[in-house]
Every structure is written in structure tokens, then in C-alpha cells.
Amino acid sequence: MPIPDTSRHTPASMDANPNIEKRASHCFGCGPANPQGLHLVFTTDTSNPDIPVATTQFQLDRLHEGPPGYIHGGIVATLLDEAMSKLNRPLNVLAMTRHMEIDYLHPVPLYQSLVLTSRHLSREGRKLFHRAEIQRPDGTVLARAKGLFIVIDARLLALAGLTQPES
Numbered sequence: 565m566p567i568p569d570t571s572r573h574t575p576a577s578m579d580a581n582p583n584i585e586k587r588a589s590h591c592f593g594c595g596p597a598n599p600q601g602l603h604l605v606f607t608t609d610t611s612n613p614d615i616p617v618a619t620t621q622f623q624l625d626r627l628h629e630g631p632p633g634y635i636h637g638g639i640v641a642t643l644l645d646e647a648m649s650k651l652n653r654p655l656n657v658l659a660m661t662r663h664m665e666i667d668y669l670h671p672v673p674l675y676q677s678l679v680l681t682s683r684h685l686s687r688e689g690r691k692l693f694h695r696a697e698i699q700r701p702d703g704t705v706l707a708r709a710k711g712l713f714i715v716i717d718a719r720l721l722a723l724a725g726l727t728q729p730e731s
């Protein structure tokens with residue numbers, strides 16, 4: 565019997581380390597340990613600490629195809645969600661996506677280098693409002709999203725058997 569590939573088959577509940585950041589190494593969007601993930605690496609501009617901006621460049625191939633030659637719409641949503649989620653740590657919170665809405669303005673092409681960027685808009689208590697865009701290098705916006713993220717408190721994290729990130 566073949567030995568299971570633990571990078572794919574170990575359930576999160578069986579990971580030894582409860583630290584939330586170490587567990588994030590298999591995140592489909594940004595986890596370096598996920599062999600099928602997107603491996604997105606963001607640069608975060610915190611020159612205005614109240615309005616962080618996250619940016620990355622990416623290029624996908626047919627593994628993520630939807631319409632012939634273009635990225636699947638669900639993957640477009642993943643890209644936009646991932647970019648917005650990268651604004652939470654610079655704001656010193658853990659937060660999860662509660663709601664997002666997407667405008668698919670143009671098909672998003674495979675095999676082209678594209679720019680994915682996100683920006684924090686505002687905060688109301690535990691509600692964070694962000695936006696994100698996918699652009700061609702010439703600035704043409706192909707898809708954009710607005711997202712509502714809810715701050716996860718330590719109690720909820722503990723209930724899930726997880727611990728806070730190391731500061």
C-alpha cells in the first residue's frame with residue numbers, strides 16, 4: 565500500500581502545533597507547504613498604518629482554467645479573498661471573511677503576469693471592510709471585490725483548539 569503524502573493528507577486536527585500562523589502553511593492561497601496551492605507572496609505597504617495595502621504579481625496556467633484561456637471564476641474569487649485577508653495582520657487582528665461581493669469585469673487570462681492588490685477601507689468595531697482588484701500591468705481592472713471580515717477573538721480561537729500567533 566502506498567505511503568500517504570502527509571503534505572496532502574494530514575488533517576489540520578492532527579497537526580501537532582496549535583499556533584494559527586504555523587497551521588497556515590497549507591493555506592491554498594499563500595501556504596508554502598501546500599503542493600497544489602497558489603503560493604501567493606504579498607508585499608504589504610504600511611506607510612499609512614491605518615490603511616495597509618497588499619500587492620502581489622501572479623500568473624496561472626491551465627490547472628486553474630475556467631473558460632478556455634481564462635482563470636476559473638472561483639479561483640478569481642480566491643485570489644481577491646486572499647489579497648484582502650492579507651490586510652488583517654497589519655491591522656493587528658485575526659479575521660475571517662464574512663461576506664464578499666465580486667464584479668467580474670473582464671475574463672482574467674491565463675499565462676499573463678497580472679497584479680493583485682488590496683486596500684483596507686474602514687473599520688466598525690469588529691467589522692473590517694476591504695477591497696481588492698486584479699489588474700493587467702497597464703492598469704486595466706479585470707475583477708474587483710469588496711469584503712467584510714470579522715475579527716476573531718481569542719476565545720473563539722481557543723474553542724477551535726488554536727493559539728494566538730507569536731508577536
Ligand SMILES: CCCCCCCCCCCCCC(=O)SCCNC(=O)CCNC(=O)[C@H](O)C(C)(C)COP(=O)(O)OP(=O)(O)OC[C@H]1O[C@@H](n2cnc3c(N)ncnc32)[C@H](O)[C@@H]1OP(=O)(O)O
Pocket residue numbers: 584645649658659660661662663691712714716720721724
Ligand atoms: C474558528 C476558526 C478560527 C480560525 C481563525 C483563522 C484566522 C486567519 C484565517 C485567514 C482566513 C483567510 C480568509 C478566509 O478564507 S476565511 C474562510 C471563509 N470564511 C469563513 O469560513 C467564516 C465563516 N463564518 C463564521 O465563522 C462566522 O460568521 C464568524 C465567526 C466570522 C462571525 O460569526 P458571528 O456569529 O460572531 O457574527 P455573524 O456572522 O452573525 O455576523 C457578523 C457581523 O457581520 C454583519 N454582516 C453580515 N453580513 C453583512 C453584510 N453583507 N454587510 C454588512 N454587515 C454584515 C452582521 O450583521 C454582524 O454584525 P453585528 O451584528 O455584529 O454588528
